[in-house]
Amino acid sequence: MPTGIIESLDHEGRGVTLVDGKTVFVEGALPGERVEYAVYRRQPSYEQARTLRVLAPSPSRVTPRCPHFGVCGGCSMQHFDPEAQVAAKQRLLEDNLRHLGGLRAEQLYAPIYGQPWAYRYRARLSVRFVAKKGGVLIGFRERQGRYVTDMQQCEVLPQHLSAMLLPLRELIGGLSIRDRLPQIEVAIGEHVTALVLRVLEPPDAGDEGLLRNFADKHGVVFYLQPKGPATAYRFHPQAGPPLSYLLPDFAVEHFFSPTEFTQVNPSVNRVLVRRAMNLLQPQAGERVGDMFCGLGNFTLAIARSGASVLGVEGSPELVARAAENAAANGLGQLAEYRVADLFAATAETVAAFGRLDKMLIDPPRDGALELVKALAADGPRRIVYISCSPPSLARDAAILVAQKGYRLRGAGVVNMFPNTSHVESIALFERAAAH
Structure with a gap:
């Protein structure tokens, strides 16, 4: 059986090694390890394989906590020390920004992470x-x-x-x-x-x-x-408290239905919202855009700062829920919502939003390509971008920097899904002229 030394992890948490000029993705292998593997799929430019035997283990290798690990698809990295997982995800983010976007963040933010177990709500x-x-x-x-x-x-x-x-x-x-x-x-939720x-x-x-x-x-x-x-x-039971989650730092309670999107990890989400507000720094008198706002996870935190905020989302149901949450939290006067397909954004549709001093973008995995392409020369002076896909973030970041006059002030990972290969991240962009 072939052997290889693992150089890094890919976006699915597989070990990566180079053998005779061909990349081999090895499930169950960690960086620095020498493993014996069996190939189960061959393609002209790469191969996929499974680890048979770890010949030289990584010091970060640990015993998986769950007896179903290796069979169950819910986790892919329980064999990897939780702190080492976070470091590997940070490297993956940096590599994507550098190789796909040609960028290096001016500052690397401290990773956001929480408990690696019992987090999935x-x-x-x-x-x-x-x-x-x-x-x-x-x-x-x-x-x-x-x-x-x-x-x-x-x-x-x-x-x-x-x-x-x-x-x-x-x-x-x-x-x-x-x-x-x-x-x-x-x-x-908090009570249900x-x-x-x-x-x-x-x-x-x-x-x-x-x-x-x-x-x-x-x-x-x-x-x-x-x-x-x-x-x-x-x-x-028909009676009883509704589903909700709290953002105590902003005295906000979000109500939601069980099939509406909310973050999987509520404790990490609280830290993420706090980080996003620290970077965005919304102020009274400013008008801030919250793009792909969902039911208002970031919108109401922005409004609580005293800034007026425009939340934009493609789902009419989520926009209705967001407006209800704004009213329930006494923020209806500061939070406005519109239904719009941001995947089809144009310069004209973005201009119709009106003046936006700052912007927060939190798109799905596909990113916000059309939105960032549509930003005008006098667009928001500061953008906080929350991403769940390093490749799409790198692509959009390259446009913001090379075509729209922004600097990538900082970036860092958010370990929303411990023990999986999923990489969430947050980045700050400012116009090059900003001080």
């Missing part, structure tokens, strides 16, 4: 009835293939939810619609744990009784979702 779990495995399986998909992991616990879910996996399997196995319930979406059951057929009276008993016993709220995410409705 949002999850989408697959459900399958598999008779030969003894009944219902509930879990993340396996790393290889489309099967559901036979998950009996989960170290990245909060402990109360991890302990609920086996009782949930028993519950679903006793329903008449056990093979018509493909997914459970989890949303945990919500479980959204994707039901392809409505539960019968017996099923409803089982669901009510389970909810009462385990202290959860069941929602039923017959079709798309917007059809989810609260089933039991």
Whole structure:
């Protein structure tokens, strides 16, 4: 079997080695290690492989905490010391900025990170009835293939939810619609744990009784979702507190429905919002744009500073939720929202937003290419860019610097998803003339 010395990690957390001029991506290998591997896919310019044996281990290699690691697709880096994970993600961000954007940040920000376990307050779990495995399986998909992991616990879910996996399997196995319930979406708020059951057929009276008993016993709220995410409705208990999360630094409470997007890691999100406000420095009398604002995660923190803020989002449902949250927090006079497709932004549509002194951009993985291309010469003097994809950040940063007259003042990683290869980051851009 071939061997190689691992030079770095790629964006999926795989080890990278160069053998006879060809790049080999090796699952389960860490930087600095010498490993024996088996190739399972060959392409003209690269190969994909799995680690068979670690011949010289990295000092950062640790024993995975979860017994399902290696099979379950929920985590890819539990064999890597948590602090070393953060350092590797910072290097990946720097490499993307340098190689794809031709840029080097003037300052590297201290990484934002929190507890590596029990952090995941949002999850989408697959459900399958598999008779030969003894009944219902509930879990993340396996790393290889489309099967559901036979998950009996989960170290990245909060402990109360991890302990609920086996009782949930028993519950679903006793329903008449056990093979018509493909997914459970989890949303945990400050006061509520919500479980959204994707039901392809409505539960019968017996099923409803089982669901009510389970909810009462385990202290959860069941929602039923017959079709798309917007059809989810609260089933039991009907009364009780709504889903919400707090940003205590800004005295803000965000209310949300269990199928609306919120950050997976609420404790790291609090630090991220604080960092973003420190970099943006919104002031009373300024007008700030919050692009891809969602339900207002950053918008209301900006408004709390006294600045007026325009939140722009493509989803009418999220814009409506954002406006409700602004009103509920007494910030309706400072926060304005508009529905717009920022992936189709033009100079004309951006100009229609009016004067913006500063801007925060928090796009999905595809980035904000059309938006940054559409910025005018007298556009915002300061931009804080939150990214969940280093390659798209590097691409957009190159445009901001080379074509729009900004400097990349600083950048750093945000470890929103510990034990995974996911890299979140934050960057600050200022117009070159700014002092």
